[in-house]
Amino acid sequence: MRTLRLPRITAGWRPIATILILAGALAAVARFTLGLGATTNLSDEFPWGLWIGFDFLGIGLAASGFTIVAAVHLFHAKEYEPIVRPAILTAFIGYLLVVLVLIIDLGRPDHFWHPLVMWNPHSVMCEISWCLMLYTTVLSLEFAPIILEKFNIHSPIKWIHAISLPFMIFGVLLSTLHQSSFGSLYLIVPNRLHALWYTPMLPVLFFISCIASGLSMVVLESLIFSRKGRPFLPTRLRANLAKIIALALAVYFVVRIQDLLSRGAFREMTTLTYYSVAFYAEILIGFVIPFSMLVFEKVRTSHSGLYSASLMVVLGFAINRMNTAITGLERYPSQVYFPSMIEIFIMLGITAIGFSAFSFIAEYLPVFTTAEAGQAPHQNEALSRVQEPLLLPPECENPRPS
Amino acid sequence: MFDLANWRNPETLMLNLTNGILGIVTVVLIVWISAEAIYEHVVIGKSTNAKH
Numbered sequence: 066m067r068t069l070r071l072p073r074i075t076a077g078w079r080p081i082a083t084i085l086i087l088a089g090a091l092a093a094v095a096r097f098t099l100g101l102g103a104t105t106n107l108s109d110e111f112p113w114g115l116w117i118g119f120d121f122l123g124i125g126l127a128a129s130g131f132t133i134v135a136a137v138h139l140f141h142a143k144e145y146e147p148i149v150r151p152a153i154l155t156a157f158i159g160y161l162l163v164v165l166v167l168i169i170d171l172g173r174p175d176h177f178w179h180p181l182v183m184w185n186p187h188s189v190m191c192e193i194s195w196c197l198m199l200y201t202t203v204l205s206l207e208f209a210p211i212i213l214e215k216f217n218i219h220s221p222i223k224w225i226h227a228i229s230l231p232f233m234i235f236g237v238l239l240s241t242l243h244q245s246s247f248g249s250l251y252l253i254v255p256n257r258l259h260a261l262w263y264t265p266m267l268p269v270l271f272f273i274s275c276i277a278s279g280l281s282m283v284v285l286e287s288l289i290f291s292r293k294g295r296p297f298l299p300t301r302l303r304a305n306l307a308k309i310i311a312l313a314l315a316v317y318f319v320v321r322i323q324d325l326l327s328r329g330a331f332r333e334m335t336t337l338t339y340y341s342v343a344f345y346a347e348i349l350i351g352f353v354i355p356f357s358m359l360v361f362e363k364v365r366t367s368h369s370g371l372y373s374a375s376l377m378v379v380l381g382f383a384i385n386r387m388n389t390a391i392t393g394l395e396r397y398p399s400q401v402y403f404p405s406m407i408e409i410f411i412m413l414g415i416t417a418i419g420f421s422a423f424s425f426i427a428e429y430l431p432v433f434t435t436a437e438a439g440q441a442p443h444q445n446e447a448l449s450r451v452q453e454p455l456l457l458p459p460e461c462e463n464p465r466p467s
Numbered sequence: 468m469f470d471l472a473n474w475r476n477p478e479t480l481m482l483n484l485t486n487g488i489l490g491i492v493t494v495v496l497i498v499w500i501s502a503e504a505i506y507e508h509v510v511i512g513k514s515t516n517a518k519h
Binding site: 081084085088091092094095098099103104406407410 | 478481482485486488489490492493495496499500
């Protein structure tokens with residue numbers, strides 16, 4: 066069978082990322098000097114656009130942080146220990162970027178600290194702001210040992226480990242709360258959001274889909290990053306993660322379709338419109354096709370099959386969040402929104418910062434070394450049980466992302 | 468995207484310049500990535516044929 070090659074650019078992705086970061090910085094200067102009204106296509110009729118969609122996407126993809134931490138440290142699935150640090154790194158970078166986008170998106174960025182002292186407990190925004198701030202703090206504590214280890218500062222690590230369990234439980238709780246709260250944000254627009262996306266079940270759907278997308282990100286990372294000719298995460302464990310992804314996709318699909326039918330949205334599904342095409346794009350790309358692939362053991366254990374399925378889940382998830390944030394809101398007051406060049410480049414620049422930061426940290430900090438060095442005897446034991454012979458496609462031999 | 472009528476206005480000028488630069492960056496990136504993709508495809512195609 067012909068193996069799938071990971072995307073590769075001859076001159077490397079770094080020059081392109083540098084250009085995007087510089088262009089994004091220029092766009093950000095224009096946004097802060099000229100204001101939102103002049104630089105974006107947002108208006109009073111359409112106040113939330115591309116950046117809010119990007120926030121949903123970033124938070125959802127960062128869900129790997131709490132799912133893997135919960136699996137390893139709360140449910141003692143120690144065999145997944147090698148993927149904990151990459152998952153925490155993904156989550157940490159994701160959350161920092163979302164915070165950055167939120168500050169850029171605020172009409173008064175200098176007032177970003179107001180939720181800290183001016184509480185409005187009746188607003189979902191209040192809960193989201195607090196969860197974001199607290200969970201980013203928890204993630205920074207979970208991430209701190211990686212930096213401290215690099216510089217051989219061990220005494221704070223012991224201190225952090227001593228208090229880590231309550232923090233991890235707190236982090237999982239906060240994540241569960243605000244992943245669903247992002248869906249709750251749209252409960253205030255029942256007459257505006259299109260029937261294909263509006264549902265009182267939005268918080269539940271947001272939560273279920275973030276589990277699938279977060280785990281897909283972990284699978285993608287484990288496929289892209291591998292060392293010394295050995296996959297970063299053994300095939301059996303990757304296949305187990307794929308099973309959980311398939312389960313989450315199935316639950317999501319059943320809940321979504323059942324909800325649509327119970328609310329009488331069947332007509333919207335069967336009428337060919339701009340909205341129904343967008344709906345079917347997300348359902349087919351993100352849920353139906355990857356689920357159909359992942360039910361087969363052959364796909365779950367195949368490098369190329371799992372790579373394609375995980376990529377589709379992430380892509381479908383992105384379409385779903387953009388549909389909820391943009392497409393679904395275009396129905397009323399029949400206003401078409403297309404982001405301005407400045408909006409697009411700020412988003413691309415921030416994405417490039419995320420990729421560059423991940424690559425830099427993965428290269429210089431001990432993020433992908435846990436499996437080799439071994440942190441504790443029980444981890445080594447767990448790892449040795451799941452080691453496998455060095456049977457790998459050639460594309461796994463490069464330890465760095467292509 | 469461009470406001471040429473009031474181009475003397477400093478804010479409009481800055482917005483036009485920013486959009487102009489971002490437009491050029493867009494074109495450069497599209498050409499670059501497309502050229503890379505075509506080049507890669509041609510090189511891989513040649514090397515596969517050479518192996519056979």
